[in-house]
Amino acid sequence: MTNWNDYQETAIAAAREAGRVLQEWSQKFTVSEKSRKNLVTEADVNAQDAIFRIIHDRFPDHSFLGEEDLAVENADSEFRWIIDPLDGTTNYVHQFPYYCVSIALEFSKQLTLGVIFDPTRNELFTAICGQGAFLNDRPIHSSDAEELYDAMCVASLPVGGTGDEPQVKQFLNVFPKARSVQRTGSAALNLSYVACGRVDAYWSGTLKPWDQAAGVVIVREAGGQVSKMDGTDFDVELPDMLASNSPSIQNALIDALKLD
Numbered sequence: 001m002t003n004w005n006d007y008q009e010t011a012i013a014a015a016r017e018a019g020r021v022l023q024e025w026s027q028k029f030t031v032s033e034k035s036r037k038n039l040v041t042e043a044d045v046n047a048q049d050a051i052f053r054i055i056h057d058r059f060p061d062h063s064f065l066g067e068e069d070l071a072v073e074n075a076d077s078e079f080r081w082i083i084d085p086l087d088g089t090t091n092y093v094h095q096f097p098y099y100c101v102s103i104a105l106e107f108s109k110q111l112t113l114g115v116i117f118d119p120t121r122n123e124l125f126t127a128i129c130g131q132g133a134f135l136n137d138r139p140i141h142s143s144d145a146e147e148l149y150d151a152m153c154v155a156s157l158p159v160g161g162t163g164d165e166p167q168v169k170q171f172l173n174v175f176p177k178a179r180s181v182q183r184t185g186s187a188a189l190n191l192s193y194v195a196c197g198r199v200d201a202y203w204s205g206t207l208k209p210w211d212q213a214a215g216v217v218i219v220r221e222a223g224g225q226v227s228k229m230d231g232t233d234f235d236v237e238l239p240d241m242l243a244s245n246s247p248s249i250q251n252a253l254i255d256a257l258k259l260d
């Protein structure tokens, strides 16, 4: 049986170092647009360089996928690291303290390990498949809310959107049914918050693998639910994801997110 602790320790070291890089750059970065309203700074790129250096030094044969143009493919390796060096760049740019580093490891195409680090609160969310989820080494569990009416929800809306997107309609559909629907700007932290019970549900139709890979492992290990928005099986390569604390809220949201 594989001992995942070595992989996890490397991911944690990389996430903490990337968090240090983000804080170091927080007063001196410059901002560019990759596309309309899709921001990138030196902090994103330098944090990814730090993560890649640490993990690649330890596991030189593995494959890598990272948001900032990182794609290393080794067809002989069953391991692939999926990296978002800064999830929540818009928040970071505005010094809104809700952003994080997200690192996942896939083995044989299965999401196996997730590490998410929020350097603003020094919060480290971790999970290994089958071994539970943790916040700063303490076990975490998704909330026990049963009714959508009592649920604290978070949704993503398209970056640089026009307002005509189906996601806006879905947001408005859920809005009167839930206690609250927020848009907070970091998919990975939203998933971490579902895992530790601060949020009851989160969905998005516009995610990339690096936004969701680590968080999905952490939610599942915390006892939460993950599927596509229509209830079918989640696929990290597809942009569509719904996560929640429980089957009852998951089902209520699958229903509420249906478009005519």
Ligand code: IPD
Pocket: 039, 067, 084, 086, 087, 088, 089, 090, 156, 157, 159, 184, 185, 186, 187, 188, 204, 206, 207, 208, 211
């Ligand atoms: C974004 C955030 C946001 C989500 C976007 C992502 P970035 O990631 O996770 O919450 O709605 O789809 O692109 O660009 O800040 O790494």
Ligand code: CA
Pocket: 084, 086, 087, 088, 187, 210, 211
């Ligand atoms: Ca992201």
Ligand code: CA
Pocket: 044, 067, 084, 085, 086, 087, 088, 089
């Ligand atoms: Ca990013």
